[in-house]
Amino acid sequence: MTDLLILVPELVLVAVALALILVARHVRRAQIAAASVVVAAAAAALSLWFFPLDNPRTGFGGTIAGDGYARFFNILFAANLALAALFSVRHLEEEHVPPAEYCALLLLASTGMMLAASAVDLLILYLGLELMIVCSYILVGITRDRLISNEAALKYFLLGSFASAVLLYGIGLVYGVTGATDFAAIARGLTERNLARDPLLLVGVALVAGGLAFKIAAVPFHAWAPDVYQGASAPVAAFLAAGSKAAGIAAVVRISSTAFAPERAILSDILVALAALSLVVGSLLAIAQSNMKRLLAYSSIAHAGYALLGLISGTAEGASATMTYAFVYAFMTLGAFGVVVALGQRGEELEGYRGLAYTSPVTAALMFLFLLSLTGIPPTAGFAAKFAVILSAVRGGYVVLAVLAVICSVVSAFFYLRVAVLMYMTEPEGSAPGRFPVAVSAALAVAAVVTIAGGVFPDALTAWTVPP
Amino acid sequence: MTELSEYLGILVALVLAGAFAAVNVGLASVLGPKKPSRVKSEPFECGQVPLSLPVGRLSIKFYLTAILFVLFDVELVFLYPWAVAYRGLGLLGLVEMGIFLGVLMVGFFYAWDNGALEWQ
Numbered sequence: 001m002t003d004l005l006i007l008v009p010e011l012v013l014v015a016v017a018l019a020l021i022l023v024a025r026h027v028r029r030a031q032i033a034a035a036s037v038v039v040a041a042a043a044a045a046l047s048l049w050f051f052p053l054d055n056p057r058t059g060f061g062g063t064i065a066g067d068g069y070a071r072f073f074n075i076l077f078a079a080n081l082a083l084a085a086l087f088s089v090r091h092l093e094e095e096h097v098p099p100a101e102y103c104a105l106l107l108l109a110s111t112g113m114m115l116a117a118s119a120v121d122l123l124i125l126y127l128g129l130e131l132m133i134v135c136s137y138i139l140v141g142i143t144r145d146r147l148i149s150n151e152a153a154l155k156y157f158l159l160g161s162f163a164s165a166v167l168l169y170g171i172g173l174v175y176g177v178t179g180a181t182d183f184a185a186i187a188r189g190l191t192e193r194n195l196a197r198d199p200l201l202l203v204g205v206a207l208v209a210g211g212l213a214f215k216i217a218a219v220p221f222h223a224w225a226p227d228v229y230q231g232a233s234a235p236v237a238a239f240l241a242a243g244s245k246a247a248g249i250a251a252v253v254r255i256s257s258t259a260f261a262p263e264r265a266i267l268s269d270i271l272v273a274l275a276a277l278s279l280v281v282g283s284l285l286a287i288a289q290s291n292m293k294r295l296l297a298y299s300s301i302a303h304a305g306y307a308l309l310g311l312i313s314g315t316a317e318g319a320s321a322t323m324t325y326a327f328v329y330a331f332m333t334l335g336a337f338g339v340v341v342a343l344g345q346r347g348e349e350l351e352g353y354r355g356l357a358y359t360s361p362v363t364a365a366l367m368f369l370f371l372l373s374l375t376g377i378p379p380t381a382g383f384a385a386k387f388a389v390i391l392s393a394v395r396g397g398y399v400v401l402a403v404l405a406v407i408c409s410v411v412s413a414f415f416y417l418r419v420a421v422l423m424y425m426t427e428p429e430g431s432a433p434g435r436f437p438v439a440v441s442a443a444l445a446v447a448a449v450v451t452i453a454g455g456v457f458p459d460a461l462t463a464w465t466v467p468p
Numbered sequence: 469m470t471e472l473s474e475y476l477g478i479l480v481a482l483v484l485a486g487a488f489a490a491v492n493v494g495l496a497s498v499l500g501p502k503k504p505s506r507v508k509s510e511p512f513e514c515g516q517v518p519l520s521l522p523v524g525r526l527s528i529k530f531y532l533t534a535i536l537f538v539l540f541d542v543e544l545v546f547l548y549p550w551a552v553a554y555r556g557l558g559l560l561g562l563v564e565m566g567i568f569l570g571v572l573m574v575g576f577f578y579a580w581d582n583g584a585l586e587w588q
Contacts, residue, residue, distance in 0.1 A: 018571065018574050021574055021575070021578050022574055022577060022578070024578060024581070024582070025581050025582055
């Protein structure tokens, strides 16, 4: 029974999701469904304090951990879930999406993310990531009458199932070599039986890294991100950009610092390649975009590269910098997508931001804040987080990579600030955007507060980032 | 690698079976007489002249029924290992299977409630 206490946040989300499915036919109003999701997310986050667990503790036969690391990511996923639900309210009504089903899928996808962050066993990790991504496929294609949405869902499904197969094949090879699926036993087997140079194991490590790189949209496993973010409705894209990436990062951090820690050398090489490619490709391709969601997609690819920088050195400080980065990135990208949601159809194209500062100054100021944070300019959270990951790369001796990251950061300033120039330095076109629903404003306010607070008090968050 | 040598017999049988089939098909296509005619290339329906196109239009309702069948049929596969290991699992196994079936029934209820089982 005590094992169940570790899973209380997940159980809360699943219970609310099942309840929503049961009453789905009778839920007509999006506000009710979204409110129940917010309550569930809050309950899941609060339950972490009501059931204090001795640290670190595992349950279910040593496959799921209830440690501070899992708790950190559970809070992130709960916040992501609540903000995504708030953003969705107007979208659900406009697109005639069944609200209860949509919210149940959000809840189940978040459950999968939480499971992936708590997993200390390759199979549970796979299960969590699959639960997340299967729900995501449906969420991307939930606006059935929009062609672009169908296309995005199909692409996501085909590429995603292939990536899952790659991950599973990697897990199979690792199991074949070490005879274990739980992280501690894999690490033990590698050091005690001196398997670190086994070629099959290297293939397994590379396949697992590739499968997880798909989830965080790192180059060369990034091809899905622009099409999926553009085809999905803006709230779903926000949910995926923040949540799917954080879940992937949670898995990569835990695996690289526990199971594959004895394989540090080969893992570092893979991570360096992924990070460098993501930084360059993401930053360069974002310049050419004229669609806001595609621009944010390429930005999310570049940010996957920044997040991986912390992991390359393999130190605890680096892992904690990557965790901070995932947290901060989630809120600033949720905020930027939130402005896209708030502006509606107009927010999809870059041209829609023309002269926004004159017609709705508050929205423009919020967008400016999130863009500054995505660029990494003080005093926003993006700066503190980016500084920490680049510092950890320098300390690990990867100076060239750190210089590349700084250069890419400068390049990224070009396309982020181009939006700011459009908002502040061009004449407004068309009418002012209408008033936003209260839910969207509230979610934007939360994202803005976290983005500012994370920059002003960067150490406050670091105390929570317990490396696995 | 000693374990793999035990499969050698299976490999030999596989190669022989494949070769036998290939040789027969190849011989038939080389030696067999070929007298094509128009009647021979027509689609054939129990001696009748075909009434409709071979690939007609199917109602979308079959798709829904098939999906529901696959879903619940595959889920029920999990009941068999549970039944085999029932004595060892005891009360805990019973409760867990109850939860599993409960979640499954929620999905079934959803499909029912939304009219997936009505054939209108």
